[in-house]
Amino acid sequence: DSGVTQTPKHLITATGQRVTLRCSPRSGDLSVYWYQQSLDQGLQFLIQYYNGEERAKGNILERFSAQQFPDLHSELNLSSLELGDSALYFCASSVGQVLHFGSGTRLTVV
Amino acid sequence: AQSVAQPEDQVNVAEGNPLTVKCTYSVSGNPYLFWYVQYPNRGLQFLLKYITGDNLVKGSYGFEAEFNKSQTSFHLKKPSALVSDSALYFCAVRDSGGNTPLVFGKGTRLSVIA
Numbered sequence: 001d002s003g004v005t006q007t008p009k010h011l012i013t014a015t016g017q018r019v020t021l022r023c024s025p026r027s028g029d030l031s032v033y034w035y036q037q038s039l040d041q042g043l044q045f046l047i048q049y050y051n052g053e054e055r056a057k058g059n060i061l062e063r064f065s066a067q068q069f070p071d072l073h074s075e076l077n078l079s080s081l082e083l084g085d086s087a088l089y090f091c092a093s094s095v096g097q098v099l100h101f102g103s104g105t106r107l108t109v110v
Numbered sequence: 111a112q113s114v115a116q117p118e119d120q121v122n123v124a125e126g127n128p129l130t131v132k133c134t135y136s137v138s139g140n141p142y143l144f145w146y147v148q149y150p151n152r153g154l155q156f157l158l159k160y161i162t163g164d165n166l167v168k169g170s171y172g173f174e175a176e177f178n179k180s181q182t183s184f185h186l187k188k189p190s191a192l193v194s195d196s197a198l199y200f201c202a203v204r205d206s207g208g209n210t211p212l213v214f215g216k217g218t219r220l221s222v223i224a
Contacts, residue, residue, distance in 0.1 A: 043200065099154075101153035
């Protein structure tokens with residue numbers, strides 16, 4: 001168990017809808033990262049937060065947004081969902097160089 | 111920009127034989143290098159890292175990796191493979207300078223055959 005908790009584990013939703021994925025980092029970790037894993041694109045970095053502030057942005061679509069709250073948990077919001085958004089979404093947290101990953105949220109858009 | 115290449119999508123090895131999973135990287139500065147393993151329906155688990163110091167890094171479950179600066183490689187090795195090592199292995203790199211994100215390779219599926 002990495003100590004990073006992601007909910008829900010599975011999500012099935014229709015095209016055009018909006019969903020929120022939640023991540024609780026390991027106790028004491030200030031950084032939270034979001035990654036998307038798909039079969040064709042591999043593991044893609046989306047966004048990083050550090051102690052509530054956006055720190056780095058990767059290949060995150062404008063339809064996607066994230067935030068980190070004062071208690072350090074983070075949410076990834078995905079809107080106007082398309083079939084191609086179906087993927088595994090991972091959250092990771094760190095206090096040093098090593099990222100510790102949650103077990104992911106599998107999103108299926110139908 | 112930083113990048114990672116894992117040239118083999120799949121590696122097959124017999125149980126008890128040594129295994130190697132290859133990784134090459136590209137960064138503008140000095141690299142921080144990592145290996146992660148992913149089992150089915152699980153998140154990525156950290157195996158080992160190279161930050162600085164000895165080029166041979168030892169990690170979890172008997173794995174090790176050798177940092178080769180001239181060849182920009184960081185191959186993962188294990189002297190004797192187990193069936194339970196079968197999984198998806200990811201190499202990752204980030205530049206030591208600045209706040210750059212960790213970039214992952216596309217992964218290599220290791221299959222250890224009994």
